[in-house]
Amino acid sequence: MSEISLTRTLDHLFRHEYSKLVALLTNRYSAAMIDLIEDAVQEALYKAAKMWSYKPMPDNPSAWLYRVASNQLIDQLRREKKSVGWEETKEEKTEDVMLELDEDSINDEQLKMIFACCHPSMKAQEQLMLSLKLLCGLSVKEIARALLKNEEATKKAITRAKHKFKTEVGELKVPSGEAIKESLNAVMQVIYLLFNEGYKATEGEKLMKNDISEEAIRLAILLLNEESCNTGELNALISMMLFKAARFPARTDKDGNLLTLEHQDRSLWRADYIQWGWNFLQRSSQFPKRSIYQLEAAIASYYSNAKTYEDTNWTQILRLYDVLVIHKPSPVVKMSRIVVLSKVEGAEAAIKHLEEIEPEVEGKQSFEALRADLYAQVENWDKARFHLSIAIRQAQNIAERRFLEEKLLKWIGK
Amino acid sequence: MTKFLYLFRGGDGHMSELSPEEKQAHMEEWGVWMQGLAEKGQLIDGLPLTSDGKQVSGNGSVITDGPFAEGAEIVGGYLMVNAETLDDAVELSKGCPILQAEDGHIEVREIMNM
Structure with missing residues (x-):
């Protein structure tokens, strides 16, 4: 199965053992x-x-680590003078437990842990951070770095989330019946957020970023093990992530500068990820229910399919965006649609559409950057430079700012 | 060839603060260094030590707990290597990842030839 070989390519033994062991022990204890x-x-x-x-x-x-971690935990509990009876039964269990360390039960316990970390008592941001901590095995420092947040604030947010985890989660389980639908939606959203956090172009910590996106894919694939989670939506979500992750090796040049789709060396795209992307998209279409994830996966597939930037099937992508924008009318989707529209109907038409959505997206840096690009295409250089300079002021990180500033340099004197 | 003993001190506080990923990276660096020694036929033996222990003195009548020294003073592990001279053994020790930690240091001692 493709899933198995994919997880094996993710070579982060300690990080993965950390999340596995935390899941096992949390299931076993509390x-x-x-x-x-x-x-x-x-x-x-x-x-x-x-x-x-x-x-x-x-x-x-794994077995060695499990034994040592269990013993460590029991010692700690003993030191804290927990009730004697309880302690001894747990201690007896450790030997038996060793035999249960097979792949299936580990997957099962990690699954329960995913649902626990996305517990409805927590806010989306808390679910995200707790997932990075407990499911992906990242340290507070690494999480702060990856999310470009202050370390102290990250620590506090995780402590809050953990407090809810301790008091609200109770027994770890995969929700059943109707409850699974709602929970699965929350879980998929967290996975999507995780992926996007990794996918977002930011300075410096490129490696960390890619890791987070790959973790998101790993967790999503783990969910497939549970029959009730194997839905068209999940398969589509995985497909979309794979198509996008395939471009990671081409997204920056050797100096770490961002490269847009247009300038990427497509021979660097991961063919294996693209192939897996197709497989999962195919699988998702075997389910009767259509989903937003499927539209997004289909869009990503068209991008991946184009041999060159010029070969991109813009008309087909625009059709998909026309449907997507109805079901998911977010500023990001609207702006992406306008980029595609500019390829099909020209920059002039795109500027008109952009003005229509201005009240919703005003002040967004990507909006100003897009606006500048469109004005540049119609050679209205004054406006192009004006909006680009606003975008530069709003840039959230160095790589983005450098990218925009270089563009401005080229536009000066036009 | 003469045998030498490396006594590793410190560096542990640094290690326990590392994230799982960083711990693995640290371990891999050690692995590379040790493998280098082994391939040149210079590695004899070595093991890490826990920080637990007892001090025995007074003809065996006084037994106290632990090394209880400062982190940087506790021997965290030892290694025995083959080298031509003390200077060679020192040179060889310079690649050891423990030196990346601020308080990490190595005592290099020649083992008497019996």
């Missing part, structure tokens, strides 16, 4: 103990890193 559990897993990884610096890893590093 969501309320999440802090102790995280400490125990960190300690196990610390010992492992020390041991395996000197000697080769054991054949089954």
Whole structure:
């Protein structure tokens, strides 16, 4: 199966073991103990890193880590003088537990953990951060770096989210019946957010960013293991992410500067991801229900399919956007549609459409940048430079600003 | 060839603060360095030590807990290597990742030839 080979290409053993072990122990013990559990897993990884610096890893590093983390947790509990009876039954269990460490049960427990991290008691941003922490195994520092947030603020947000995790989640489970639909929607949204956080073009931490997007794909594929989650929407979401992730190697030049679709070396696009993208899109179409994710995946597929930028089938993409904009009338979708419209109907027409949506998107940096581009296309250089300079002032990171400033340099004197 | 002992001190506080990904990276750096030693036939043996321990003195009548020294003073691990001279052994130790930690240091000692 394609899923299996895909997860195997993600080579982050410690990070993945961290999230696996946290999921296993939280299932085994309690969501309320999440802090102790995280400490125990960190300690196990610390010992492992020390041991395996000197000697080769054991054949089954997961089992070794699980044993050490469990023992660490039990020791800690004993030190905290938890009730004796409870402690001993848990201790007896550790030996049996070792035998259950098969792939299926690990997947199962990680699945439950995904739903716990996206618990409805938390806000979207809290779900996102908690997922990065507990499901993706990122440290607070790494999360702050990836989301371009202040470390202290990130720490506080995670503490708040964890408080809800400890008090509201209760027993970890995959929701059943009707509840699964709503929960799955929330989970897919978090995965989509995760992916976009990684996908967003930002300065410096390119590697970290790509990792987050790949984590989003990993979690989505994990969800497929649960029959009730295997929906057309999920398959479409995975397809869309794969098509977009395929372009990662081509998105920056060797100096780390951003490259737009137009300037990317398409030979660097990951053919395997694109192929998987097609497979998942195909699968999603076998479900009767159409979804927004499917439209987005289809749009991404048209981009991936074009041999050159000029070959892009703009007419077909515009048709898909026309439908998408009805179901998802967000500023981003509207602006993307106008970019495509400019390819089909010309910049003049696009400017008119852009003016129509101005009240909704005013002040957005990408809006001003787009406006500048369209004016440049009709060679109204005064307006083009004016809007570009607004966009430069609004730029949120260095890479973006550098990109826009270089453009302005070229436009001076025209 | 003479045998030398490396005593590693410090560096641990630094390691426990690392994220899982960074811990793995640290481990891989050690792995590369150790493999380098092994390939040149210079690696004899070595293991990490935990920070638990006892101090025994007074003819065995006084036993106290732990090394309990400052983090930078506790021996966190040892390695035995083959090298021509003490200077060579020192040179060889310079690639060790423990030196990346601010408080990480290595004591290089020649083992007496019996």
